Amino acid sequence: MLATDDIDAWTTLARETLARYEVPLVREVATRLIKPRTPIADDELVDRCMSLLSNPPVLDRRIKDLPDPARKILALIGISRQPVWKVGHLITALATLGHSEGFAPVLALLECGLLFPVLPKGDAPVPAFEPWLGLAGTLHAKVYALPTVAARARGESLGLPTLTGETISTLTPRFADGLDWPLRLSVVWQLIAESPARLTQNNSLFKRDLARLQITDSLTGADDPLPAPDPGILAFFWAQAAGLLKEGDGDWIAAPFPLTWGPTLAPGIADLWSALCAVESWDPLTGYAPSDGGLSPTPTTGILALLLLARGDEPVTNWLDPQQIADWLWEHHPSWPGLISQNAARTRGRDWIEAYLLGVAYPLRLIEAAQLDGWKVRLSDLGRYLLTGAPEPLPAPAFPQTLLVQPNAEVLAYRQGLTPQLIGRLSRFAQWKGVGPACTLELTPTRTYHGLETGLTLAGILQTLNQHGMKPVPPAVADLLRLWANKRDRITAFASATLVEFQTPADLEAAMARGVVSVRVTDRIGLTDDGRDPDFQHLRLIGNRDYEAKPQRCIAVDDDGVTLTIETSQSDLLLEAEIGRVADPVSGDVPSVRRFKLSPTSLRRATTLGMTVSDLDAWFISRTGNLLPASGRLFVLGPTLPAPTVSRHLVIHLPSSEIADGLMQWPETADLLTSRLGPTTVVVEDENLSRLQGVLAELGIVLSESDRGTISRSMLPS
Amino acid sequence: MNIPSTRLPAKLHRRVCLVLTEDAVLAEELLARKKLSTEVAGRLADRALLVRPGRIEQVLEELRKMGHTPQVINKPVERS
Numbered sequence: 001m002l003a004t005d006d007i008d009a010w011t012t013l014a015r016e017t018l019a020r021y022e023v024p025l026v027r028e029v030a031t032r033l034i035k036p037r038t039p040i041a042d043d044e045l046v047d048r049c050m051s052l053l054s055n056p057p058v059l060d061r062r063i064k065d066l067p068d069p070a071r072k073i074l075a076l077i078g079i080s081r082q083p084v085w086k087v088g089h090l091i092t093a094l095a096t097l098g099h100s101e102g103f104a105p106v107l108a109l110l111e112c113g114l115l116f117p118v119l120p121k122g123d124a125p126v127p128a129f130e131p132w133l134g135l136a137g138t139l140h141a142k143v144y145a146l147p148t149v150a151a152r153a154r155g156e157s158l159g160l161p162t163l164t165g166e167t168i169s170t171l172t173p174r175f176a177d178g179l180d181w182p183l184r185l186s187v188v189w190q191l192i193a194e195s196p197a198r199l200t201q202n203n204s205l206f207k208r209d210l211a212r213l214q215i216t217d218s219l220t221g222a223d224d225p226l227p228a229p230d231p232g233i234l235a236f237f238w239a240q241a242a243g244l245l246k247e248g249d250g251d252w253i254a255a256p257f258p259l260t261w262g263p264t265l266a267p268g269i270a271d272l273w274s275a276l277c278a279v280e281s282w283d284p285l286t287g288y289a290p291s292d293g294g295l296s297p298t299p300t301t302g303i304l305a306l307l308l309l310a311r312g313d314e315p316v317t318n319w320l321d322p323q324q325i326a327d328w329l330w331e332h333h334p335s336w337p338g339l340i341s342q343n344a345a346r347t348r349g350r351d352w353i354e355a356y357l358l359g360v361a362y363p364l365r366l367i368e369a370a371q372l373d374g375w376k377v378r379l380s381d382l383g384r385y386l387l388t389g390a391p392e393p394l395p396a397p398a399f400p401q402t403l404l405v406q407p408n409a410e411v412l413a414y415r416q417g418l419t420p421q422l423i424g425r426l427s428r429f430a431q432w433k434g435v436g437p438a439c440t441l442e443l444t445p446t447r448t449y450h451g452l453e454t455g456l457t458l459a460g461i462l463q464t465l466n467q468h469g470m471k472p473v474p475p476a477v478a479d480l481l482r483l484w485a486n487k488r489d490r491i492t493a494f495a496s497a498t499l500v501e502f503q504t505p506a507d508l509e510a511a512m513a514r515g516v517v518s519v520r521v522t523d524r525i526g527l528t529d530d531g532r533d534p535d536f537q538h539l540r541l542i543g544n545r546d547y548e549a550k551p552q553r554c555i556a557v558d559d560d561g562v563t564l565t566i567e568t569s570q571s572d573l574l575l576e577a578e579i580g581r582v583a584d585p586v587s588g589d590v591p592s593v594r595r596f597k598l599s600p601t602s603l604r605r606a607t608t609l610g611m612t613v614s615d616l617d618a619w620f621i622s623r624t625g626n627l628l629p630a631s632g633r634l635f636v637l638g639p640t641l642p643a644p645t646v647s648r649h650l651v652i653h654l655p656s657s658e659i660a661d662g663l664m665q666w667p668e669t670a671d672l673l674t675s676r677l678g679p680t681t682v683v684v685e686d687e688n689l690s691r692l693q694g695v696l697a698e699l700g701i702v703l704s705e706s707d708r709g710t711i712s713r714s715m716l717p718s
Numbered sequence: 719m720n721i722p723s724t725r726l727p728a729k730l731h732r733r734v735c736l737v738l739t740e741d742a743v744l745a746e747e748l749l750a751r752k753k754l755s756t757e758v759a760g761r762l763a764d765r766a767l768l769v770r771p772g773r774i775e776q777v778l779e780e781l782r783k784m785g786h787t788p789q790v791i792n793k794p795v796e797r798s
Contacts, residue, residue: 449787484787490740491748491781491788495774499731507726516726521738522763525731531791533730543729548771573731577760577768 003243003258004081004147004274011050014146017116018046022127033062033113049113059152062114069094069105074114074153077145079387080303081274084118088139088295095334096304097159103133106143114149118142139295155389160307161328165318165378171370175380177396178265178365180221181238181272182420183435186427187218188235189244193254193450197236197245204281204290205233214288218434221363225375228359230287237282242275256454257424264395266382268420269364273386276360277303284355285344297336301329302356306366309379310387319376326353403469405443409477411465413439422468428454429461443477448484458485497531499573500539503591514538522576543569551575555623561631562598564624575623582606582616600635607636649674649683652703656680668695735769736762737777737788754780 002009018026023042030036030045034052052058063071073090077083087106094105109115110129117132118141126132133141197209205213213232220227228234239245246255260267280296283289289296308325326349330337337349344351357377361367366383370376384390402417411430415437426432429451430441451461458481465473473481500516502508505523512518516538517526528534554570557563564583566575582603583596606616613636616628628636654660657679663669664676672692674683684692693703739745742764749755749767757777759768769777781788 445787452787453790488787488789490744491786492738493769493774493778493781493788493790494734494736494738495790495792497734497736497792499734499736501729501731503727507728511726511728519738521736521766525762527736529791531736538725539728540725541730542727545729545731547731547734568729573734573762574760574768577762 002083003260004083004271005260007148010083010144010146010148011054013144014053014116015046015050017119018049018113020119020123020126022125025126025128029111029113032111053113053146053149056152059149062112063153063156066112066114067105067108068159069097069099069101070108070114071153071156072097072099072158073105073109074145074150075156075158076303078150078152078154078156079158079307080277081147081150081270081386082277083147083150084142084144084278086139086295087133087141087143089300090143092295092297092334093300093304096300096329096332098332103138109145110143115143115145118144158307160304163308163320163324163328165320166376167318168370168372168376171319171372171376173368173370173378174223174225174362175368176221176223176363176365177415178269178363178382179415179418179420179423180224180363180435181235181360182261182268182423183418183432183439184219184221184231184235185239185242185244185272186423187432187435188213188232188239189254189257190427190432190447191232192236192239192245192252194446196248196251196253198251202291202293205236205288209236210288218432220434220436223363223437224359225362225369226355226358228284228287228355228363230282233288234279234282234360237279238272238275241278242272257420257427261420261424263398263419263421265365265420266385266392266395269366269382270386272364273366276364283340283352284359285341285352294339295335297333297339298356301333301336301352302360304329304333305353305356306361306379306383306387309367309377309383317378319370319372319378322353322357322375322377323347323350325357326350329353400468401470403465404471405465405469405473405477407474407476409443409480411441411443413441415439417468422464425464429456429464443481445484445487448481449488452485452488458482461485494527494531497527498533499525499527500534501525501543501573501576503542503568507591511538525573525576543571545572547573551622553623553625555579557624557626557629561629564596564598566594566596568592568594578619578623581609581611582619598629598632598635603632603635613637649677650686650689651677652682652684654680654682733771735771735774735777737767737769739765739767741765748781748784751780751784754784 002013018029021029023045026045026049027042030040030049034040034048036048040048063074066074072094076090076093077085087103090106091102094101099105106115107129110117117126117129119126119132136142191212198206200206210233213236214230215232219231219235236245240252243258244255245252258271260271262268277299280298281288281290283296283298305325308328309320326347330348337345340349340352354375357367358369358375361383362369365380366386367377368380379387381390381393385392399414399417402414404412406412410433413426418439426441429443429447431444431447433440433442448461452458461481462473462478499521500511502511502524508517508520508524508526511526512520516534518529519527521527549572551572551574552570554567554572554575556565556567558565563586564579566579579596583598584602586595586597589595603616613628613633616632616636620626620628654663660676660680660682663673663682669692672684672688672695674685676682696703737748739748745761745765745767749758749761754777757770757773757780759770762768778788778790
């Protein structure tokens with residue numbers, strides 16, 4: 001959603017749209033727009049088009065040259081201040097104005113570069129407009145005009161009739177302060193800030209969100225001649241169209257208040273007026289009206305009803321009966337009569353027109369109203385500014401001291417001092433309770449915290465309350481705000497920070513002294529206070545690691561099985577958290593070398609933390625490529641196994657495993673041996689030694705006692 | 719001693735999800751919360767907890783359920 005006054009963003013969008021036209025199409029558009037005397041190279045077409053679109057005198061000539069219906073489309077877009085329109089709505093509005101050419105005027109504007117298609121995301125080129133329209137669907141396809149271009153057409157005639165009004169000097173006009181809808185949108189903004197909303201694929205509300213938006217208590221305005229039905233739902237879709245809500249991961253969340261919500265009323269109301277023209281899922285009589293695939297009559301009927309009030313030569317101070325507006329629209333609007341309720345149809349739509357004008361336009365201060373045999377309406381000063389080109393009304397006198405902060409943390413806000421800017425600011429840190437003649441807010445921990453999250457400071461909040469307060473903020477309330485704000489400093493979460501790891505603690509100290517980092521995380525790791533990249537001029541980068549990348553092997557195990565050497569270039573941050581659980585750092589190494597050592601103590605620590613041998617194996621495989629080394633296994637498993645035993649044995653060392661095999665197999669010798677220790681070693685009990693020697697002697701084998709007890713080689717059978 | 723003109727060798731770890739607490743006791747309190755501890759990849763220091771990649775929102779939600787009001791860094795700031 002681009003802000004209407006963000007000229008650069010719209011220019012960039014138009015350039016990107018033109019760049020997606022295939023060359024024959026952009027050439028066709030350029031020919032009609034630029035009317036060049038000499039051929040233009042392909043790579044200059046877009047630049048030349050953009051250059052002309054920022055040339056007011058030439059633009060005026062192009063607009064004047066347009067066919068009547070095309071010119072009226074631009075005028076309607078200009079007056080509405082809404083750059084983006086559905087093609088279906090433009091065709092409906094044109095039909096109401098007496099033009100039944102259908103899509104042709106829209107196509108004419110597309111072909112001469114004064115209107116652009118809203119293209120789906122991606123790079124798909126646009127060969128022609130008809131295929132794009134076919135894919136997007138004629139009724140719901142969207143087009144946009146550059147705000148600067150549409151503004152040039154604002155003064156063009158729409159051909160609306162001049163309805164005869166009445167001059168009634170005895171009438172006392174009623175007019176609103178224009179704050180009701182900004183306040184209601186702010187209440188809904190807070191609802192969504194606390195809990196985002198989600199829409200179905202048909203852009204309608206789910207039950208849960210429908211229920212919480214159908215609130216009325218806190219939305220009752222100061223002066224509602226005819227309260228709008230489902231004001232919360234209207235406020236939601238209106239806030240969506242006005243950019244107060246934005247889409248994120250399928251949810252609609254609160255967005256920053258626009259800059260147009262400033263210290264004076266007119267810019268903010270102009271913004272809301274332009275957004276109103278895009279609100280579809282609401283009907284002035286029935287309230288929430290989700291689309292069933294067709295087009296809602298609300299945008300076109302609403303804007304045309306107001307434009308009928310801005311009639312030609314008639315003094316705009318004359319009063320009109322809403323029936324006059326309804327009668328004309330009843331006769332000329334192609335779909336509105338068929339879409340409103342039967343009850344409303346009995347009065348030829350008078351109730352609908354009254355509900356729209358008095359429930360929406362009046363609180364927005366676009367019209368004044370008076371009662372004489374029913375309601376009479378006329379444009380207000382703000383309405384004339386937006387719809388007839390009258391000068392912007394002078395801002396109302398400022399009443400900066402308009403808040404009363406009470407000791408119970410409630411705030412009374414008197415409307416005469418409220419501005420859209422103050423409404424937006426208060427919405428960030430105080431909860432709206434009521435938006436009636438005297439608005440009420442409540443300071444709460446949640447709202448205070450939200451305000452701090454959106455960039456406000458405690459000092460800023462207090463400043464706002466004191467600056468606009470009739471009295472200083474009570475000390476008890478200031479203390480409460482301070483307490484709530486301090487709670488926020490207890491935990492700091494960095495969603496995506498850059499951590500800087502130094503080789504030594506001394507390097508980290510030096511970095512902090514130089515201001516490279518300001519937050520110490522460990523004795524060697526720091527970060528800046530905003531978590532962003534540090535100033536690299538003080539650093540020599542020796543590694544760069546993405547936290548979200550998979551952990552990789554980065555440890556070499558020495559032959560002793562207990563010394564672990566970290567390969568610094570490969571290591572990741574998680575290693576710092578993990579390795580301390582299983583090993584202890586080795587001191588005395590040079591800064592570029594980092595070693596850790598397994599020990600019975602360190603591995604006992606790991607098992608105390610719940611790591612099993614399998615866990616240790618898994619960790620070692622991920623970090624070294626091999627299982628927990630044997631030394632480490634000894635430390636972990638040793639205490640858990642049955643106690644080993646020690647005993648003294650006579651061990652016979654044999655020259656070969658074949659001899660050992662034979663001795664173990666031949667019953668005469670096997671019965672004398674206790675066990676076999678290895679391939680060439682067997683055990684004999686002391687009491688059997690002499691008998692064994694005797695048996696071996698019969699074989700010609702001399703078993704002599706020595707330190708190692710070997711058999712004489714000369715006695716071996718050949 | 720490093721001369722200010724000497725560049726300090728350093729390694730960068732980017733896109734880190736990190737929670738810093740006021741003190742070690744608070745870190746212990748957070749780790750004792752089962753739902754939070756499953757989202758914590760490791761304890762970098764007494765007061766520094768590494769959060770599993772992409773799980774920061776879940777951690778923030780759980781912290782708020784616990785009644786905490788964490789300061790979140792690297793989120794967009796409003797203009798008005």
